[in-house]
Amino acid sequence: MLKMHNIRKSYRTDTIETHALRDFSLEVNEGEFVSVTGPSGSGKTTFLNIAGLLETPTGGEYLLDGQEVGNLSDRERSRMRNEKIGFIFQGFNLIPDLNLFDNIDVPLRYRGFNGKERRRRIERALEQVGLSARAKHLPAQLSGGQQQRVAIARALAGEPRFLLADEPTGNLDSLMARQVMELLEFINEWGTTIVMVTHDPDLARRAQRNIQIVDGQVSDLRQSIAQQEIATA
Amino acid sequence: MIGYYISLALRSLRGTPILSALMIAAIAVGVGASMTVLTVNYMTSKNPLxxxxxxxxxxxxxxxxxxxxxxxxxxxxxxxxxxxxxxxxxxxxxxxxxxxxxxxxxxxxxxxxxxxxxxxxxxxxxxxxxxxxxxxxxxxxxxxxxxxxxxxxxxxxxxxxxxxxxxxxxxxxxxxxxxxxxxxxxxxxxxxxxxxxxxxxxxxxxxxxxxxxxxxxxxxxxxxxxxxxxxxxxxxxxxxxxxxxxxxxxxxxxxxxxxxxxxxxxxxxxxxxxxxxxxxxxxxxxxxxxxxxxxxxxxxxxxxxxNEVLDHDSRVLAWCALAFLLVCVVNAIALLLAKFLRKAPEAGVRRALGASRQSIFVQHLMESSCIGVLGGIAGIGLALLGLTGVRVLAGGGFDRVAHMDWAMVFAAIGLAIVASLLAGLYPAWRISQTNPSIYLKTQ
Known part of the structure; x- marks a missing residue:
């Protein structure tokens, strides 16, 4: 599903060049649920942005669903992002002026579905996250957990094959975090590939596979989780 | 998608009523002033033969x-x-x-x-x-x-x-x-x-x-x-x-x-x-x-x-009116830039959800056009007021030329749309070029 080989990403200012990812290689198979952990500033979000085609790597090779994405135009990358990738963010990133229905409608509009098909998908997505009755509510009228469920519904409505979650439970209390995590696991069981960045070792452990990023590179995972468990104990 | 962009534009305008009113007023005043002068020039320079x-x-x-x-x-x-x-x-x-x-x-x-x-x-x-x-x-x-x-x-x-x-x-x-x-x-x-x-x-x-x-x-x-x-x-x-x-x-x-x-x-x-x-x-x-x-x-x-039916002063006045419109457009650019950049996080979300840079650009340009249409309509009202003033000041000498025909009404709306599109080009381009990942993490 996802194959990165020797990916590099650096940010340059007038005086400083920062290497966010260095010779980063990773392969995620179809249907996997992979968690990504690592200290702040290690390159987790950069990895996620590159994986989600929001940023382009400075070097290396990235194949998504078997297609090299390095040479795609902005329009092609946007289309691929729209059709194959779903995003879930720590801050939910719902559009505050739009009600839930219209928020979920956003990616479907760019997909070019007709009104009937969009309505069908939105209603089904809201039903999947248990918020059918709140379709006309604004995001501000919902709790944090509900907002995250809306964000998941928005990601699900396009039926993506690949879901990228950046700290999806970071802004939620433990009860709501557990609910969101169960929802993600449920989605993964339907066959959607999920890559989730998290700081929480408990959540990381619930994934099928864990990787850790340190200084922009994939580090030895088992050792790092063990260290984290010792630290938290 | 155009219909969707228009609905987003109108929603956005309703969401910031004061800023929107200022932008519409900027375009309307520029269009009103220039159309007053241009209408008189147009009517006086017509050749009925x-x-x-x-x-x-x-x-x-x-x-x-x-x-x-x-x-x-x-x-x-x-x-x-x-x-x-x-x-x-x-x-x-x-x-x-x-x-x-x-x-x-x-x-x-x-x-x-x-x-x-x-x-x-x-x-x-x-x-x-x-x-x-x-x-x-x-x-x-x-x-x-x-x-x-x-x-x-x-x-x-x-x-x-x-x-x-x-x-x-x-x-x-x-x-x-x-x-x-x-x-x-x-x-x-x-x-x-x-x-x-x-x-x-x-x-x-x-x-x-x-x-x-x-x-x-x-x-x-x-x-x-x-x-x-x-x-x-x-x-x-x-x-x-x-x-x-x-x-x-x-x-x-x-x-x-x-x-x-x-x-x-x-x-x-x-x-x-x-x-x-x-x-x-x-x-x-x-x-x-x-x-x-x-x-x-x-x-x-x-x-x-x-016979100097359209005299030199009228032409100079027309250029002055267009220069005034340009000043209004520059003001509108500043206001649009402020408004659009405030909405950059939303543009970031849309980019993440599949909008291309072009989509973001067109969406915001459409919002500029809506401002232009509204500004044009208000500008026609101001131009009619201005033409009434011309008729009163001329003491009857301009009664037959100081009025708008349909061609000038459409020209006013066209001018307003062109002015607002010009005003919106840079702000729309700026927001379409922003890196979405910045806003997705910090929103």
């Missing part, structure tokens, strides 16, 4: 003072604008033009045998019969007089629609008799509403005056000793020696007759030019036309320019 611009010619002959060229009007060709009566009657004998008109402005006191209609002074055009066909003046009833009436007195009259309405209501008045200065004239025709603006056929007496209320034959001059009610310039008082009174006036070097010809093609024009040259040569032999041989045939479009 555009369809016959390559067939109609105003005739000028240089029979002026050999010691001093005729020098009235900055864009003139140093020839008198009008002809003498002698030259006009001589030119009328030519059969080269398809149609030709000698004419001037006059006035009669009009009365009818109806106690309810009080006598009134009517502005009159004394003209040859071709006037109506040459200038496309349409008849509602009847028609023009016979050719003989251009040379010998025949007391017939053509009424304007307004005069017919005033004297006879809506009815066909052909055959009715009216009194002009106490003399009986038979109505032979009634025009439909006809008011070319500018009044290109007679720019000597006000560019935007209404067309005349009555039309009478050219052959009536001697019988009623008709003088011109318009400009009348002369230079040689000796020319009519031996003659007195009205005959002296008709034989003088006073220029007071406007002359137009209709020539169908280049060959006919060349033939007529040769005719004019021959006429001047003949007059030279009689001691007239002492200046170098010179004449002019000017198309209506050229005639309007030469």
């Amino acid at each position: 555009v369809d016959k611009d390559d067939q109609l010619y105003a005739v000028q002959l240089d029979g002026w003072d050999p010691n001093e060229a005729y020098n009235r009007g900055a864009k003139g060709n140093q020839m008198p604008w009008q002809l003498t009566y002698r030259d006009a009657t001589a030119l009328l004998r030519s059969d080269i033009p398809k149609r030709q008109v000698a004419m001037h402005k006059f006035g009669f006191t009009v009365s009818v045998d109806d106690a309810e209609v009080r006598p009134f002074v009517a502005v009159t055009r004394v003209t040859t019969r071709d006037f109506f066909a040459l200038f496309d003046a349409p008849f509602q009833y009847g028609g023009t007089w016979e050719k003989s009436a251009d040379e010998s007195p025949k007391q017939v009259v053509v009424l304007s629609q307004a005069t017919n309405e005033k004297l006879f209501g809506d009815k066909n008045s052909v055959g009715e008799v009216i009194q002009l200065n106490g003399e009986a004239f038979t109505v032979i025709g009634v025009l439909k509403e006809w008011n070319p603006s500018p009044k290109v056929y007679d720019l000597n007496n006000g560019h935007f005056q209404d067309s005349e209320e009555l039309y009478i034959p050219f052959g009536l001059h001697r019988k009623f000793e008709i003088h011109s009610w318009g400009n009348n310039n002369g230079w040689n008082s000796d020319i009519a020696k031996g003659l007195t009174g009205y005959e002296a006036h008709l034989h003088s070097e006073s220029v007071w007759i406007q002359y137009w010809v209709e020539l169908e093609n280049g060959a006919q024009k060349r033939e007529y030019e040769e005719f004019l040259a021959n006429h001047i040569r003949q007059q030279k032999e009689q001691g007239r036309f002492q200046r170098p041989l010179k004449f002019a045939l000017s198309r209506p479009s050229e005639w309007l320019v030469m």
Whole structure:
């Protein structure tokens, strides 16, 4: 599903060049649920942005669903992002002026579905996250957990094959975090590939596979989780 | 997607009502000010004879003072604008033009045998019969007089629609008799509403005056000793020696007759030019036309320019108005930039959800267009207010030109959309180029 080989990403200012990812290689198979952990500033979000085609790597090779994405135009990358990738963010990133229905409608509009098909998908997505009755509510009228469920519904409505979650439970209390995590696991069981960045070792452990990023590179995972468990104990 | 973008734009405008109102006001004020000036310029620079611009010619002959060229009007060709009566009657004998008109402005006191209609002074055009066909003046009833009436007195009259309405209501008045200065004239025709603006056929007496209320034959001059009610310039008082009174006036070097010809093609024009040259040569032999041989045939479009219907000040004012619009556009750019950049996080989310840079650009440009349409509508209101002000300040002199026609209404909306698109280009481009990942993490 996802194959990165020797990916590099650096940010340059007038005086400083920062290497966010260095010779980063990773392969995620179809249907996997992979968690990504690592200290702040290690390159987790950069990895996620590159994986989600929001940023382009400075070097290396990235194949998504078997297609090299390095040479795609902005329009092609946007289309691929729209059709194959779903995003879930720590801050939910719902559009505050739009009600839930219209928020979920956003990616479907760019997909070019007709009104009937969009309505069908939105209603089904809201039903999947248990918020059918709140379709006309604004995001501000919902709790944090509900907002995250809306964000998941928005990601699900396009039926993506690949879901990228950046700290999806970071802004939620433990009860709501557990609910969101169960929802993600449920989605993964339907066959959607999920890559989730998290700081929480408990959540990381619930994934099928864990990787850790340190200084922009994939580090030895088992050792790092063990260290984290010792630290938290 | 355009419908979706428009709904997003309207939602966005509702979401920031004060900022939106300021942007709409910026565009509206710029459009209102510029459309006020541009409308006046547009209306004054129209050529009502555009369809016959390559067939109609105003005739000028240089029979002026050999010691001093005729020098009235900055864009003139140093020839008198009008002809003498002698030259006009001589030119009328030519059969080269398809149609030709000698004419001037006059006035009669009009009365009818109806106690309810009080006598009134009517502005009159004394003209040859071709006037109506040459200038496309349409008849509602009847028609023009016979050719003989251009040379010998025949007391017939053509009424304007307004005069017919005033004297006879809506009815066909052909055959009715009216009194002009106490003399009986038979109505032979009634025009439909006809008011070319500018009044290109007679720019000597006000560019935007209404067309005349009555039309009478050219052959009536001697019988009623008709003088011109318009400009009348002369230079040689000796020319009519031996003659007195009205005959002296008709034989003088006073220029007071406007002359137009209709020539169908280049060959006919060349033939007529040769005719004019021959006429001047003949007059030279009689001691007239002492200046170098010179004449002019000017198309209506050229005639309007030469007579400075649209003067230099108006053009400068138009540029000033457009410069003011530019200032308003710059203000709108600043406001749009502030508004769009505040919405950058939303653009970031949309990018993540599949919007291309182009989609974000078009979406925001559409919002600019909506501002333009609303600003254009408000600008039309302001322009109408401005034109009312022009009419009041001009004391009636601009009543016929200081109003908007549909072309200018659409032009106002077009101008507003173009202005708002220009204003929106940079802000929309800026927001489409922002890196979405920055906003996704920090939102």
